[in-house]
Structures are given as structure tokens and as C-alpha cells.
Amino acid sequence: MARKLVTSLGVLSLILVITALYMVFEYVPTEADEGIVQRIFYFHVPCAWIAFMAFGLVAVAGIFYLWLGGQIWDDLGHAAAETGMLFCTLMLVSGSLWARPMWGTWWTWDSRLTSTFILWLLYGGYLMLRVMIEDSRQVARFAAVIGIVAALDVPVIILSVRLWRTIHPAVLVTRQGGHGLQDPRMVATLLVSLTAITVTFAWLFLVRFAELRMGTRLAALARGIALAEVRSGDI
């Protein structure tokens, strides 16, 4: 049953992505100021939202792990971190691709890009830590704590970066909040695009989560076998 759900999600995601692509390239009008390049916006912004949301998932999973125990929460957080990292990277890359034709530089330290970059570093640290902890019994606990603390820090990061940017105007372009979407077709496209990316995230997340659960179950099986072997070796 679970596999059917995941597969149908994959199919739904494909349909939505194709729809979104159509809308981005054919349906929505070209934005007055920024031109064709602006269409990256419909991909770039949802990726950012997903990246931040996924990190929240990591933290919530961490809280449940510390509170209730159970490897399933750690597998959840792990899957969320990997998938979230993917979308965070996509946001940064699309931001760079947007910046180059728009403002002539490969990177700008505007507040959203900066905050997302810090988030990317936090994701990277979390994932690296998982690899670097030698004691596999401790990995879940440590990852949970890091996830929680980092997620609590994110609002402070966003706030401080925003304040930082307001005192450095002009040279580095700041995109004002809200993106003033005048045309209702733009709003529609953004919503469809957001849905498409969210469903894609959910699909990838569930695929990865299922993989991790399988790994956990295999490990438990192996332990059971080892225990049985030792037992049967007794007289």
C-alpha cells in the first residue's frame, strides 16, 4: 500500500512539473522590468520555501526522537535533511543563474540568498556530522540535537541578515519583499509551481525515507540473527 502511495505521488509530481513548466514558459506573461530571466523566480522561490520547511521537519523529527525514542524519527529527520539539502542547493544555483544576467555578478549578498546560504551550511554540517560520528548508536541523538538547535537559530539568522542588508543599499541589489505580482496569471503560476515542487519534495522524501526504514529493519534483523546464533551455540 505504501509503495502505491509513493508511486502515485511520483506520477502526480511528474504531471504537476510538466504543467508548471508549461505555465512558466507559455502561459505566464513576461515580467515588465526583469524580462525573460525573471521566470526563474517561479522555480527559485518555491525551492527556498521547501528548503526552510524541510529543515523545520528535521528539527521536529529530532524533538520526537529525543522525546519518544524510536529509530523511525531519526530516519525521518535524516530523509528530510537529505531532500531539503537538494532543494536548498537548487535554490542557490537558480539564484546565481538569475543574478548573472540580471545584475552581472554570479552572486549577490541579498538577504534571502544569504540566509539560504547559511541554511545550506547548516544542512551540510548536519549531514557531515552523520557521516563523521563513529559510534552509530550516538548518531541519531547527536543529529537530533544539532537539528533542533540549528532550526531554533534560523529565525535569528534571517532577522540579523535582513537587518544587515538594510544598511548596505544600492551596490548590491536588494529585492524588495513581496515581489509585487501584478498579473493574476503570475500568482496562479507561482501557486502551481509551488505545488509541483512540494509534491516532488514529498515524493523524493518518501523514497529516501523508505530506503532508510529498510536499512533500519535489516539491521534489526541482523541483530536478531546474531542473537539467535549465539543462543543456539549453547549446550
Next chain:
Amino acid sequence: MAAPVVETHGLGKTFGLHPVLREIEFRLLPGRGAAVIGGNGAGKSTLLSILAGLSAPSEGQALVFGIDSRRLGPRYRRRIGMISHRSYLYPNLTARENLEFYASLYGVADAPTQIDTWLARVGLEASADERVRAFSRGMEQRLAAARAMIADPMLLLLDEPFSSLDTDGQALMSRLVVAALARGAAVVATAHAVPEIENAELDLYEIVRGRMFPLKEKEREEVRHGRLRTLLGR
């Protein structure tokens, strides 16, 4: 009958795929001592870690003073003393300063007197104000004994307490164990071979492939005379 100081039910501990301890059923009353023998890697230290509340069991339960070992609060930790392979002593502090620190952690009343008493008891009065860094292994072990016992623990956990001690040191350790038993403490000591402790009746156990077996009288004698597991047919 007094409540047991230590009680385990189906206690097990697995590291990765390796079950180190399994189905341990064990009880220890106040004033009783238990000696647990086993080879290297048999799980002796793991058992002590669990009883000390430092490590959580994978299966089953260990009750210390009637409390689950995973939930030992300060009130009960105060009554546990442990000697391990590592001394838990700060090399840059003197013997006296180390004891002062532990005495304050354990809330020992009238600490200065107690510290002097214990330094004398373990034969370290002359080196009281020397840094532990300069101590020999044997001296460190004696100081560790003082550290473990200064708060008059009701449960003593000793991990191979006789190793790295000379004859005098071993005699001292035996005396300390006997004194602890006499005042009603329970003692669990691990060793490679049956410890010779005069004036003390120790319950003997052996850990074989993760399970703990009591050794009966005849077996005790045979073990004492060096004929180990092969005779026991396990």
C-alpha cells in the same frame, strides 16, 4: 529480609550485532559481595557500567536501590562508588584536592576530616599534597579507592580492583572491601580469577558467552585451583 541493593531481570546488552550480555538474572542483598569472573571482553565492565547507571541496557532491566538504573537520581548516585581501569583523577591536582573535589560533589559531611582519614587509610598521607601526575600506578589506584569510598557508598562497583596493585595494595583493597561489607554495603567486583579475600564470603559468578552463571562450592574450589571453564563443561 532486606531489599536487594541490586536486582536484574532479563538484562541484556548488545553492541551493534554483538550480544555482550544476555538474560542476566542477578540479585545482591546489602552486606553481600559478589565476584564476577570472566575472560577479556566477557562483558564484566559492561555489566558494571549498567549497574552504575552510565549505560542503558538493550533488553531487560537493572534495579539499583529499587530504581531503574536508567533513572538514577542524585540521591541514589550519591550512594554508589566505582573503581575502574581509569582512575577518574585529575593529574594536575594534588591527592587532597582531588578528594576535596569529589567530596564536594558527593556532599560529604565534614570533608576535611574525612579526607585526612581516607588518605591515611590508603597510605597516602605522605603524598597528600603531591600532584597525581607524579603518582605511580599503584598510588593512583589507592587514591581512586579513597575517591570511590569517601562518601561511604552502599553499592561498590569494582572493576578488576586488584590489577596493578602490589601485595600490600591488594591486602589494603581486601580490608576496604571487608569493611564496606561490614557496614552493610553491597559489593560487585569483577576479576579474571577468583579474588582471594579473607574474612569475606563472596557469591561467585562467571560470565560465559554473555550469560552469567553462579559457581557452586565444588566449582569454586576447582576454579581457585586454576582449572577453569573446561571442567565446568560450559
Next chain:
Amino acid sequence: MAAFTAILRKDLRLEMRSGQSTIALIALALLVLVVLVFALDPAVARGPQTAAGALWVALVFSGMLGATRALTAESENGCIRGLLLSPADRAGLYAAKLAAAFIFMMIAEGAAVVMMVLFFNLEFDTALMRVAPVIALGALGFASIATLLAAITGRSRASDLMLPLLAVPMYVPALIAGVRASTAALSGLPFSAARDWIEILVAFNVLFVSAGYLLFEHVITEE
């Protein structure tokens, strides 16, 4: 509470004997400042803005080296086990280690401030009084992250990489706010000019000290 005082006193006593942590912190702060003096163009880079930036770079880098020593010192002779065995509560242990790290950092920052005045053409005047609380907030914030993280990264491979890798992104808000507030202070502005930044610093400290206090027990245990 008793555990907190006992452990802190023990750590301060040990530090006074060897001086290892504070000397390391001061030395690294000095070296970082020297590197910055040569790295930054002298024609442009003097005055409150650069001085504040340099000071905080020194704070972060010396902190990465020295702030965790109070905790890692417990690995000798397995002393951390002795602490975990004892009645001492884990949160009190965190507070004691945090306090020790904070004190060592403040001593080093004191030396760094003196060097900053000398290297970046400032004055020994009341501006320094206004900078001091900002630095204190920055040091406390860093110590609180470092103490919590050190318990984790101490058990990982490449621990000297993992600590900065995790600590630096988390510290960014305090770094941004700290440099801005320090610049204002060194430029002779009153606290009200930097109020937003100081609020961020305070919020940051509240967040991390509480998080550390609550979560430390989960990271310091054995298995």
C-alpha cells in the same frame, strides 16, 4: 548548584596551574590580529569599522581553539565518567563548563582589545567601556554554542573540522550583530544607536544558553 560551583572552582584552579587554555586563546587572538594588519591595506583599513571586524575575527578563531578546552580536559583519566557517575546534574555540568569557557574567552578578549587599540590607531577611552558588554555577549554566545557542540564533535572523526563547520554558521547572527554594535561603540555612538543589534545579541544568548542547558544531558551521556 553545588555541583556547578565545585566543578567551576576545580576548572579555574586547574587553569591557574597550567594556564594552557587562556594562553592559547590569547596567542591565537594576537596572531589573527597580526595577520589582519598585514592582510588589510593600511591606507584604508584603520579606524573603528576595521578594528571591530578584526576583533571579532579574533574572537571567533581563538574561540574555536580554546573555548572547548574546559570540556575536553575531562577526557584525561576518564574523568568525565567520574562526573557522570556522581550526583552532579548534567545541566549544572553544562553551566560550569560554559562559565569556564566564558571566563577564559573574556581574558583573551581583554588582551585582544588592547592589541586592537594599538594596531588600529584607536584611543584608550570610554569607547572601550561601551564595547566591553558587547564583547561579553559575543563571548558568552560563542561559549554556549561551543560547549554544547564540543560534547558532540569530541566524539566524531575530524573533530577539529566539525566544530567550526557547525559553530560558524550558527554563530552568524551574533557575529553580524556584534561587529555592528562594536563599530557603533568604538565610533563614540551611544548604546541607543546599536539597540537593534544588542537585542539580537541578547536574544541569541538566551536561545543558546537555554538550548544548551536543556539539551546537554542528551549529548554528554554514554550509550
